[in-house]
Structure formats: C-alpha cells, structure tokens
Amino acid sequence: MIRQEVNDQLSRPLQDLRISIMDRCNFRCSYCMPAEIFGPDHVFMSEEELLSFDEIIRSAEQFAALGVKKIRLTGGEPLLRKDVPELVASLRTIEGIEDVALTTNAVLLTKQAKSLYDAGLERVNVSLDALDPEVFQTMSGRKTKPDAVLHGIDAATDAGLGVKVNMVVKKGVNDGEVIPMARYCKQKGITLRFIEFMDVGQTNGWEFSQVVSKKELYEQVSQIALLEPVERDYFGEVASRYRYVGSDVEVGFISSVTETFCGSCTRARLSADGKLFTCLFSESGFDLRALLREGVTDSQIRDWIRAVWEKREDRYSELRTEETAKNRNKIEMSYIGG
Ligand code: SAM
Ligand code: SF4
Ligand code: SF4
DSSP states (O other), X not given: OHHHHHHTTOOSOOOEEEEEOOSOOSOOOTTTSOTTTSOTTOOOOOTTTSOOHHHHHHHHHHHHHTTOOEEEEESSOGGGSTTHHHHHHHHHTSTTOOEEEEEEOSTTHHHHHHHHHHHTOOEEEEEOOOSSHHHXXXXXXXXXXXXXXXXXXXXXXXXTOEEEEEEEEBTXXXXXXXXXXXXXXXXXXXXXXXXXXXXXXXXXXXXXXXXXXXXXXXXXXXXXXXEEEOOOSSTTOOSEEEEETTSSOEEEEEOTTTSOOGGGOOEEEEOTTSEEESSXXXXXXXXXXXXXXXXXXXXXXXXXXXXHHHTOOOOHHHXXXXXXXXXXXXXXXXXXXX
C-alpha cells in the first residue's frame, strides 16, 4: 500500500539500489584501489561507522517502498563482512524486492556460495580480469592466483547461483587476455561482460588512452565466433548484450566511457557508512546514516530519499573530458560500491 502511494509521487525512475557493505578489500586492483595509495597505513571505516545490518535493512525497506526492485551488495569486498547470508535472507523478505545479487572478487566465495544461495541470493557477478597468473596479479595488486577466483566461480555455479564474470580492460595491461577470457567463459557457458576502464575516484591515474573501447572489444571477441545482438531485458540495463551465433552463451559490453547511458540510469548507491549517492562520479553523498541514527520515522526517511532523488541531474559520463577526469573530487569506487 505504502509502495503504491509513494511510487505515484516519484517522477524519476529508481529501480536499483547498490549497497556497499564493506569498504575494505583483500585485493588492490590498479583501477580501483591502487596499492601505492591504499597501503598498510590506509585508514578504513570503523565498525561504528559502518551501517549495521538493521540499518541496512531499514534503509532497503524505504527504497523498496519508493520503487526499488533490485538490490546488489557490493564493496570493497562484500564477503569480508561477517554473516552476509543473514543479511541476504532479511533483504529477500522485503516487500517489493524481487532480486538480491552480489558483486565479489570471489576469493571467499568457495566457502560461502552454498549458504548465500540457501539464504536467497539469486546471482553473483564475479570480477576476473585475466587468466594468466602474472597479468592477473598485476591487475589485482596481490599475489593471489586466478585459480582462487575460478574455484569461487565453480562453487557458485554448483550451488545454483547465476554467475556472470566482469572484466575491466586496461590497454597494454590485460587487453591480451580478452580472447582467452572470452573462450574460457564461452566454453563454461558463462556470460562475460567487458567493462570499459572508468575514471572513478581520483587515485587510479585514469587516462583516456588506457580505455579499450566497446568497439575494439567487440571486434576482438568476434574473432572467436559471430555475435548477434540480444534485446534489452529492462529499462536501465547497462550492458549491451550479444549472443554467440549458434549458441545460447551471451557476452556483454559496459561502455560507460564511449557509449554513455546516463539517460536511463535508475541506480542509487549507498556507501558502507550510509551516504546516499545518485551518481558513481559524485563528489559527495547525502548522509542517510545521520538520519537513521537521529530516530526519524520511516515516512520521514522516504520523504528525504524522494527529495534527494527528485533533484537529481546527474549525467557525468555525458560530460566527461580529460579535464573532468582529473579535476573533480570524485569519490572512490571502493567507497561508493561499484
Ligand atoms: N570487490 C568486488 C569486486 O571486485 O567484484 C565488488 C566491488 S568492485 C568496486 C565492483 C566492480 O567495479 C567490479 O566489477 C570492478 O571490476 C569494477 N570497477 C572498479 N573500478 C573500476 C574502474 N575504474 N573502471 C571500471 N570498473 C571498475
Ligand atoms: Fe577490491 Fe573489487 Fe576494487 Fe578490486 S575492484 S580492489 S576486488 S573492491
Ligand atoms: Fe548514472 Fe552517473 Fe553513470 Fe551517468 S555517470 S550512468 S548518471 S552513475
């Protein structure tokens, strides 16, 4: 009932909520948390700063009442947080939430896949940028072997979870892995999604020359087999999807740099310390945690979210230049939750 009333008042679609549940990570990917910056002295959030599970659930209930149908847990590395299956189980009971998913580097997935599935998790997106151990280590900034991720993928599939693999491509670093990764995923029947390297945050040294465009990626993947386009499933879907002709295996391209999609962006983000962001490239967020801890009513929280969302005018990817990439105080990906 509440859902219907409030939905009627929202003029901009808000369908997806990404919740970062942990700002720490066991990797130091060069494009996200470069080891030179996120070194041993880096100060992460304290337990007190993180939203508690109760606060996350209460927030998610209000977003659901405003029309959010999908929740994705992310980070940092979400599986570094304790008891994630419990959180998933609670989120699954919220009226209006149709889908709970998780994005992970999969190192801790082997142990947790079954309990996550049993808790009601539908799908995982696993980040894997290379199969070659050296290239993988250069991208991930750690000595971990890609096998740890591959085992996580197998465990997730065996547990019954839907699995997609995300690969960020950096020119001159892992672009030689595009075809091996595409072959591997095709043979396993897993959707691989190539993500153009983005200028999120201020620490990853992004330059346009390091971006491998969707067009270049498409041409490379087409060497394996012909591709045919697949219709979008829903408004706001970010990947352009293709299928290998003669199979039902898909491949996707998330072209946030060369073919922007701000006009159909329906996604809000909640950082691990409870700041609401209306764009991945925002310079600041809105402090939902303060509100939750002030003891306001659910209805006041919904009014507040609605006010933030209705004022939204984000379209950073349409405005991006080398200048904006360098000179804006953009929040880090590991903080905002990818
Ligand atoms: N640690 C988890 C993981 O890596 O899957 C979840 C958080 S991570 C920030 C979420 C996603 O953001 C990953 O798929 C990662 O590849 C992507 N990502 C991070 N930095 C990026 C960048 N600069 N450009 C494009 N994608 C990026
Ligand atoms: Fe960690 Fe994910 Fe960022 Fe890599 S992309 S550093 S795994 S949060
Ligand atoms: Fe959405 Fe901002 Fe990305 Fe545009 S740049 S698609 S508004 S998150």
